[in-house]
Amino acid sequence: MIPSLLCPDQPLRLVDTHSPxxxxxxxxxxVEDLSIVFDVPSGHVIAxxxxxxxxxxxxxxxxxxxxxxxxxxxxxxMAGLERPFEGQVLIAGEAMLAPRPEIGMVFQQxxxxxxxxxxxxxxxxxxxxxxxxxxxxxxxxxLIAMIGLTKFASAYPHTLSGGMQQRVxxxxxxxxxxxxxxMDEPFGALDAQTRAVMxxxxxxxxxxxxxxxxxxxxxxxxxxxxSDRVLIMSAGxxxxxxxxQVSLPRPRSSAIVAEAAYLALKRDCxxxxxxxxxxxxxxxxxxx
Amino acid sequence: MSVGGRSSASATARxxxxxxxxxxxxxxxxxELIARSGIVNAVLFPPPSTVAVAIxxxxxxxxxxxxxxxxxxxxxxxxxxxxxxxxxxxVLTGRVRLVSSLLSPLFHIxxxxxxxxxxxxxxxxxxLSETGKLFLVVWGVFFTVWLATHIGVQKVDHGLIRAAxxxxxxxxxMLWEIVLLGALPYxxxxxxxxxxxxxxxxxxxxLAGSFAGIVYRIEIAQQNMQTGQVMGGLAALGLLSFxxxxxxxxxAERAVWWR
Ligand SMILES: Nc1ncnc2c1ncn2[C@@H]1O[C@H](COP(=O)(O)OP(=O)(O)O)[C@@H](O)[C@H]1O
Ligand SMILES: [Mg+2]
Numbered sequence: 001m002i003p004s005l006l007c008p009d010q011p012l013r014l015v016d017t018h019s020p021x022x023x024x025x026x027x028x029x030x031v032e033d034l035s036i037v038f039d040v041p042s043g044h045v046i047a048x049x050x051x052x053x054x055x056x057x058x059x060x061x062x063x064x065x066x067x068x069x070x071x072x073x074x075x076x077x078m079a080g081l082e083r084p085f086e087g088q089v090l091i092a093g094e095a096m097l098a099p100r101p102e103i104g105m106v107f108q109q110x111x112x113x114x115x116x117x118x119x120x121x122x123x124x125x126x127x128x129x130x131x132x133x134x135x136x137x138x139x140x141x142x143l144i145a146m147i148g149l150t151k152f153a154s155a156y157p158h159t160l161s162g163g164m165q166q167r168v169x170x171x172x173x174x175x176x177x178x179x180x181x182x183m184d185e186p187f188g189a190l191d192a193q194t195r196a197v198m199x200x201x202x203x204x205x206x207x208x209x210x211x212x213x214x215x216x217x218x219x220x221x222x223x224x225x226x227s228d229r230v231l232i233m234s235a236g237x238x239x240x241x242x243x244x245q246v247s248l249p250r251p252r253s254s255a256i257v258a259e260a261a262y263l264a265l266k267r268d269c270x271x272x273x274x275x276x277x278x279x280x281x282x283x284x285x286x287x288x
Numbered sequence: 289m290s291v292g293g294r295s296s297a298s299a300t301a302r303x304x305x306x307x308x309x310x311x312x313x314x315x316x317x318x319x320e321l322i323a324r325s326g327i328v329n330a331v332l333f334p335p336p337s338t339v340a341v342a343i344x345x346x347x348x349x350x351x352x353x354x355x356x357x358x359x360x361x362x363x364x365x366x367x368x369x370x371x372x373x374x375x376x377x378x379v380l381t382g383r384v385r386l387v388s389s390l391l392s393p394l395f396h397i398x399x400x401x402x403x404x405x406x407x408x409x410x411x412x413x414x415x416l417s418e419t420g421k422l423f424l425v426v427w428g429v430f431f432t433v434w435l436a437t438h439i440g441v442q443k444v445d446h447g448l449i450r451a452a453x454x455x456x457x458x459x460x461x462m463l464w465e466i467v468l469l470g471a472l473p474y475x476x477x478x479x480x481x482x483x484x485x486x487x488x489x490x491x492x493x494x495l496a497g498s499f500a501g502i503v504y505r506i507e508i509a510q511q512n513m514q515t516g517q518v519m520g521g522l523a524a525l526g527l528l529s530f531x532x533x534x535x536x537x538x539x540a541e542r543a544v545w546w547r
Contacts, residue, residue, distance in 0.1 A: 081453070081454075099453045099454050103454070104454065109447055112451075113451075113466070115472075115546040116546075173454070
């Protein structure tokens, strides 16, 4: 029943990005010549430097790069939490100047409301959008079943483990049936074992919802495992170095990391990152 | 050796419990002895037995209940109004730039003036009416609660606010649910401090001229040289303020219900 809950007006549709129609599909996210600059006491920092990208409807795109390269800033701009300095972000044709409930976000920290139970945390979005209490709680209960936390529905967040909290945060973002789900290193704070479980959960979840997902990570394995496409960013100022299609078959699971096609892809990524790192390092050498 | 050491440690522990239990009775006994011995003036320094008689008499005549109600209603009324105002304006100044620019400088100038210093002008404005007394208590409570809320609001986890924004939380709900509850741990600390401040300002308010109340009774007894009644009044005030603080501490613990 969950798929019909999440997409009430459409039957369950698995998103197949390999079909020829995928490339013909419209871009739902367009980032055009986006630059974001922060004022700091010593002048300013260019966090995002003239980035352009497009994400098609239903696609799962990862953005990979070293920490501090501007991934979060880029994602926040897509969320409407950060204003462009130059350029623009269009989602469904509209400029993102403020958050919109059809765009969901999961942060590295769960940021659950500590005074609300799991159930009420998830019901928060539908309530905020004016749904009745009964309707909001029904949506919450369906999502709780989907993330497997029915036993913890009335628990408060601080009593849950980090992985459980992050599952609740994902469910909370999905409760508003977002067309786009932005995820900023959502598993970055979890231990390796929990992270692998969460990645498999997300792969399953992804088959059931038809949101477009933009996923930020600094973990190459995670990016290849989850995505249809991986964008590799350079160390600051943030720019996109490479746009890599991941045409590994779905459904996937974390077991994929042992396969040859996967390893070849990963080697390409690492070579690119290494040469970029060397270039950045040499530039630094010259400068000093 | 170690066994001996441990048993002497537990002996010390037992002794300190005994001393703690006997402390107040012993103190009262010594006081009684000194007051009756003639070393000190028994009119100015009456024995505890005289104080006890004065308290019983106070209760028996029914004046105590009236005084208690008069004082309690001033403290409770002033606290409620001051705290509500402090919380509402604290959330607004902590969160809305323009409101903060408008009010914060003013509040920072007024806040350090001890509320008691306002007694003369309050008498000019309100005479000896209840409004004036309420004003003093409200004044003292308001600034304490306002500052605690203002600071608490600014310390609310920014991630919570962003998460709420992403979920489409409307502005009023953002202020009165996310921001206020996020700041609640700070707010309760401010409220607890304000409980004792409300008693300080009560003293000033009643000394400035009133017709009933515990501090009023102390002042009348002083004018009649009823030292026993004065001390009885002090004891009542101390007990009242102690009970208020304790109950508030328990309440505050419950207020942050999700911990
Ligand atoms: N609010 C801010 N104020 C000033 N500098 C910032 C701010 N947010 C990010 N930055 C800077 O912008 C750069 C990119 O940051 P960020 O997007 O968080 O990187 P990432 O998510 O890839 O680790 C960093 O140099 C960081 O210090
Ligand atoms: Mg980041």
